[in-house]
Amino acid sequence: MIEELLPATAASAETFGDPAGARLFPEEEAEVAHAVDKRRREFTGGRWCAHRALRELGVPVTPIRRGTRGAPQWPDGVVGAITHCAGYRGAAVARTGELSSVGIDAEPSSPLPDGVLEVVSLAAERAHLRRLAAEEPQLNWDRLLFSAKESIYKAWYPLTAEWLGFEDAELHFSPGAFTAKLAKTAHLPDRELDTFTGRWIVRDGLVLTAVTVS
Template sequence: MIDEILPDAVVAVEAFGDVPGTRLFPEEEALIAGAAPRRRREFATVRACARAALAGLGLPPVPVLPGPGRAPAWPPGVVGSMSHCDGYRVCAVSRATDMWTIGVDAEPNDPLPPDVLGLVADRGERAWIAGLAAQDPEVCWDRLLFSAKESVYKAWFPLTGRFLDFSEATLTVDPCERTFSASLAPGRTRDGGLVTGFTGRWLVRGGLVLTATAVPRDCGQSGRSL
């Protein structure tokens, strides 16, 4: 499903269940030593997706370990993102010559816990969530907001090396085009560029909310705002 909301230059691999017999590199094994079986299966399957996606770029299998900010540390020349939730695991990668940054997120299409919405949405966002919920109650719009902000953060951090609070990203959603726009507190990239916003796409299907932000290299050159 994730291919529907990502550009052609991105290679994505998804799984709707855990892949039995997935082998981990020793460095990965060390990260989940003593983890519960469920956590271990999620960890292993999303890395199986990552290695399959890297193979789609013609690259050999490598350990996928957390780097700064716990973002995945990809091989040189690769950008990417991973996510998992109940019943779904996904990895999306691209060559850095094609894409500047990628962020993907998967969530269950269930309402956020009542105490979470106030932490992730401002007054304007809560207003459009309520309006869209009245029009289309099949979509959990609060969860969509949360997922889109997660995708935005996953695209933001590798560029800036800086944490982005939920309050620093204000989102609007187009329910017809299945797109979203994020206005961000301006941040400098590692190479001196300026990031002030992202756009992305979303999909709700099969009990899942999927969101993606993918910025082509020619839209993300140093000194330009997105």
Template sequence: MLLEGIFDASVSVAESTLSEDIATLYPEERVAMVGAYKRRIREFTAGRSCARQAMKQLGLPEMAIPIGPDRAPIWPRGITGSISHSSTRCAAAVARHSDGIKAVGLDVEEETPLDAFFAEEICTPRERDWLDQQPSGRRGRLLKAIFSAKECTYKCQYQLTRRMFGFETVHIELSLAEEAFAAYFHVDVPPFRLYDRLNGSIRFRDGHVVTGMIVR
């Protein structure tokens, strides 16, 4: 499984290949797919299916997970979660607020290296300096890891802040030997403050980079 070991037992996970069975969607979900491209429908449908499977594993009933005006999932009361997909796989992570989880972040990316051109957009100067010190053959893969960690952090914090921001807002430090990363805020994003740290997990598995994070 892509998500094995990413979260502790308080978080329920599920994953699948992409699906075209739109019949599995609730009416309030299906309306968001009107006029959508086939690929988007597959991603959305698989994501909702994974989320409901994860909810079921927590002993929760199946419920709709509509899209809000900000395009983020609207989770049922008392639940937090995150959904991500690559071009072939989809995964979801779900947890209860009553188990002490305030927010969950998850990102799944193909492990294909990113061109160095994108480092200017994705990375802070400190991250670029770190990349420059790594073996040249690994830099594209590590850049993809930084990208995934930032996407994961953004998804996690957004559930608490409702703030959109760019890649420059957080700095990532990878600890690949420990399969972990740390994200540091460069500015205040209430309730997070300058230099606040969020911790996450990272795995390179089955041709993918997978990152996960929770806030208690």
């Protein structure tokens, strides 16, 4: 599913369970040597997807270690993101000559726990979600907002190495897409960037979102 949200220049892979026979590089194995089983399975499935996506991109597969704030450390000349939730693991990558950054996120298509929406959203966004829910009540718009903000952060951090809080992005949704006005600016070599755009899909009990910066 994730490929539906990405441009043709990106490569991706996903799995809807723990892939049989998935193996980690020793350097990756060390990252989860003392992790609980759930975390180990998530990490292994995510790296399995990342390795497959790199092969699809035509890039030699090397260990993908965790960097600052847990961001995956991709091979030189590659940008990407990894996500996982119950029943899903996915990864997306692209060459730096094609995209500047990629962010993806997967969530279960269920309401957020009580009190979480107020923490991750702005008042204007909550009013926006109420209007959307009145039109399409079958969608869990609060979970979609959360996922979109996770994708935004994953695309933002590699560009800036700076924290971006939930309150620093104001989202507006349209069918299959969203726009985020940022309270901060990413200073790129060729431009100043304070707006991100992304795409979303809800299917088979999952919410998937993706942000790419060209």
